[in-house]
Amino acid sequence: MMNLFEVYSLYNIEPVRGKGCYVYDKDGNEYLDLYGGHAVISIGHAHPHYVEAIAHQVSQLGFYSNSVENSLQQRLAEKLGRISGYDDYRLFLCNSGAEANENAMKLASFHTGKTKVLAFSKAFHGRTSGAVAVTDNPKIQSPFNVTPNVEFVPLNDIEAVEKKLASGEFAAVIIEGIQGVAGIQCPDDNFMQQLREATKKYGVVLILDEIQSGYGRTGKFFAHQYAGIRPDIITVAKGIANGFPMGGVIISPIFEAKPGMLGTTFGGNHLACAAAVAVLDVFEQERLIENAHAVGEFLLAELRKMKKLKEVRGRGLMIGVEIDGSGSEMRKKLLFEKHIFTGGAGVSTVRLLPALCLQKSEAERFLEAFNDLLE
Numbered sequence: 001m002m003n004l005f006e007v008y009s010l011y012n013i014e015p016v017r018g019k020g021c022y023v024y025d026k027d028g029n030e031y032l033d034l035y036g037g038h039a040v041i042s043i044g045h046a047h048p049h050y051v052e053a054i055a056h057q058v059s060q061l062g063f064y065s066n067s068v069e070n071s072l073q074q075r076l077a078e079k080l081g082r083i084s085g086y087d088d089y090r091l092f093l094c095n096s097g098a099e100a101n102e103n104a105m106k107l108a109s110f111h112t113g114k115t116k117v118l119a120f121s122k123a124f125h126g127r128t129s130g131a132v133a134v135t136d137n138p139k140i141q142s143p144f145n146v147t148p149n150v151e152f153v154p155l156n157d158i159e160a161v162e163k164k165l166a167s168g169e170f171a172a173v174i175i176e177g178i179q180g181v182a183g184i185q186c187p188d189d190n191f192m193q194q195l196r197e198a199t200k201k202y203g204v205v206l207i208l209d210e211i212q213s214g215y216g217r218t219g220k221f222f223a224h225q226y227a228g229i230r231p232d233i234i235t236v237a238k239g240i241a242n243g244f245p246m247g248g249v250i251i252s253p254i255f256e257a258k259p260g261m262l263g264t265t266f267g268g269n270h271l272a273c274a275a276a277v278a279v280l281d282v283f284e285q286e287r288l289i290e291n292a293h294a295v296g297e298f299l300l301a302e303l304r305k306m307k308k309l310k311e312v313r314g315r316g317l318m319i320g321v322e323i324d325g326s327g328s329e330m331r332k333k334l335l336f337e338k339h340i341f342t343g344g345a346g347v348s349t350v351r352l353l354p355a356l357c358l359q360k361s362e363a364e365r366f367l368e369a370f371n372d373l374l375e
């Protein structure tokens with residue numbers, strides 16, 4: 001019998017069904033999902049409009065290659081441009097967050113003719129070759145991935161950035177809108193503005209990885225929009241298609257598209273596009289970004305009142321809570337005693353990354369359970 005290559009540590013629970021912000025196991029036990037399958041579930045589980053759109057599309061045409069016209073891609077691009085405020089940018093579709101970052105860095109290198117990328121301490125950008133090279137975690141880099149083309153500087157340290165960029169060797173700076181895997185670390189708005197200025201000054205491409213922090217999660221379409229800046233490239237994935245695997249690269253008009261410079265077999269396929277268009281329909285119909293802002297601010301304010309917490313970080317529904325004790329123990333208690341899924345990071349952080357349709361009453365249920373366990 002073939003077994004699985006065991007690289008994940010698993011909870012002894014199998015969700016088999018979901019609805020909104022809840023998942024259920026085979027015995028019908030209900031769990032409040034404040035993890036969203038790692039920030040992926042944006043409009044909620046099994047949303048009827050989403051289910052209908054995918055079912056209809058697969059009944060027509062599930063896949064054809066990128067060698068023929070696919071108007072669903074254009075529909076998605078138009079809608080995404082309008083809703084995100086990037087109408088004048090262009091969209092390249094792929095299959096995951098790591099792949100989006102690979103393509104972003106490749107574009108930057110093609111464009112500038114330079115080889116190096118500057119990234120930040122504690123950054124996470126994915127596990128493929130280039131993406132893991134700009135990820136600040138030697139444990140997940142094989143010797144093959146380590147390259148002199150990548151350098152790291154501390155977050156929020158503009159002097160360190162300027163010093164590196166002045167060398168003239170850098171094609172790009174890559175930064176998360178809010179660092180997710182690092183436990184929700186927010187760059188200062190002021191730093192983001194200075195970073196934009198510095199990258200312009202040195203002719204370096206600014207790549208905003210909004211894979212976790214984007215798609216409405218923080219209460220704006222992109223986290224960097226709080227700083228009022230416009231990057232050269234933005235990468236998206238996770239919430240884009242509510243769990244259907246998809247990634248995207250949003251590309252400013254300064255880049256010239258040349259046939260063959262980027263490509264993928266599965267990227268932008270019919271089913272993925274139908275899922276992603278349905279996600280944006282629901283964003284508009286249910287005003288999910290406004291909801292993420294309102295419920296997120298409520299959660300943040302209430303958490304900040306809890307005296308036993310060491311720190312509360314985040315924006316909207318991207319929240320990191322630093323507890324006095326083990327984060328993984330707390331998450332286990334939340335899951336097994338209170339039936340609430342949460343995310344983790346580091347030793348003492350609990351991460352909240354729920355679907356953007358989270359209701360205030362659901363947030364209150366979490367606050368009560370969490371408070372109980374902190375006693």
Ligand SMILES: Cc1ncc(COP(=O)(O)O)c(C=O)c1O
Nearest residue numbers: 096097098124125126180211212
């Ligand atoms: C900020 C960020 N970038 C990139 C990735 C990688 O995305 P994927 O796992 O879809 O390759 C992740 C995944 O957690 C992420 O949080």
